[in-house]
Amino acid sequence: MSKRKTNFWWKSDLGINTQKELTDRIRYIVKTSTIDKPIDKLNTEFLIKVLSHHHEFQKKSGVGIKHLEIKINHSCSGITKGIWIIRHDNTQEDISWVKALKPEGKSTIKEDVSNTARYEIYTQIKNFHDNGDCSICEICKNNMIRYEGLHVDHIKLFEELFLDFLTLKNIKYSNIELEDFGVESKFKDRILAEEWCKFHKEYSSLRLVHKLCNLQRKRKNE
Numbered sequence: 001m002s003k004r005k006t007n008f009w010w011k012s013d014l015g016i017n018t019q020k021e022l023t024d025r026i027r028y029i030v031k032t033s034t035i036d037k038p039i040d041k042l043n044t045e046f047l048i049k050v051l052s053h054h055h056e057f058q059k060k061s062g063v064g065i066k067h068l069e070i071k072i073n074h075s076c077s078g079i080t081k082g083i084w085i086i087r088h089d090n091t092q093e094d095i096s097w098v099k100a101l102k103p104e105g106k107s108t109i110k111e112d113v114s115n116t117a118r119y120e121i122y123t124q125i126k127n128f129h130d131n132g133d134c135s136i137c138e139i140c141k142n143n144m145i146r147y148e149g150l151h152v153d154h155i156k157l158f159e160e161l162f163l164d165f166l167t168l169k170n171i172k173y174s175n176i177e178l179e180d181f182g183v184e185s186k187f188k189d190r191i192l193a194e195e196w197c198k199f200h201k202e203y204s205s206l207r208l209v210h211k212l213c214n215l216q217r218k219r220k221n222e
Contacts, residue, residue, distance in 0.1 A: 007103065013049055019101060026050065026097050030070055030081050038067040038086075047083065051095055055106040060095050064088045112185070113173045117162050119184045120193050121200045125152050132208045139213035151214035155205040165199045 010016045016025070029043045039047065047068055051057055066086045073082040073094065086092045099106055107115075118125075134146045144150060154161060166172065169192070177188040187193040209217075 009053060010050075010101075014046070022050070022101070030083065030097075033070040035070055035072060035081070038069060044068050047097070050097055051083070051085075051100050053105045054095055054097075054100040055104060057095070057100075057105075060085055060093050062087045062089070062091065062093075066090070110173045112178060113176050114159065114162060116176075116178050116185045116187060117196060118158065120187060121197055121204075124197070124201055124204075125206075128152050128206045129208070132206065134208040137210045137213055138207050139209050139217060142210070144208065144210060149211040150208050151211045153207050153209045153214045153217065155207060161200065161204055162196075164203070165196055168199070169195070 008019075010019065010022045014022065016022045026047070029039070029047065033039050033043070038044075044067060048065065054060070062085075064087060066088045069084045069086055069092075070081050071084045071094070073080050082094050083097055084092050084094050129150065129152050132152070134144045134150055136142070137144050139153070176192070178185045179188045187196070
């Protein structure tokens, strides 16, 4: 399968040369904006130019954008800050700036299904995070402190484990229908979701490691 071509629209639309420069600016806005309060006009105008490249921007804008806010999201990735659209009728919906930066303004089917598979086993991951042994990081072999930002790491990479499950079930990523309910989505087939959770519980090997160690390990395997 050929890779999707990246359209470097931020150069012509925003006068920003690199995606890293753009990403750093967005993260700074998200980090410094007051939670649950309208983002200031200048940053709002900038973010709307970015978010307009999201494939569902028109749908998420609905009757029109009143303002943008930064809200706390509780997801399988933990507690994060996200951008929310507040419409003129005061309804609201989250929108991913990360997806807006992707080719075609959206994730691939594989990315969406994989992220949903992570959400389905979120309870298992959280339980291990809260109760697992955190004395030594198995990657760097240094001491750890539970509340210093630890990550739950799959010794056998999550992607490989999930692919084993798909192979066992003789299905492809494209065969799995998702149901979107905001920040996260879930498998529409709840029997399949239950089977995946049982498979993960039986065959996954988890460990608590330093956040940085885990992120560096993921980069090496990308």
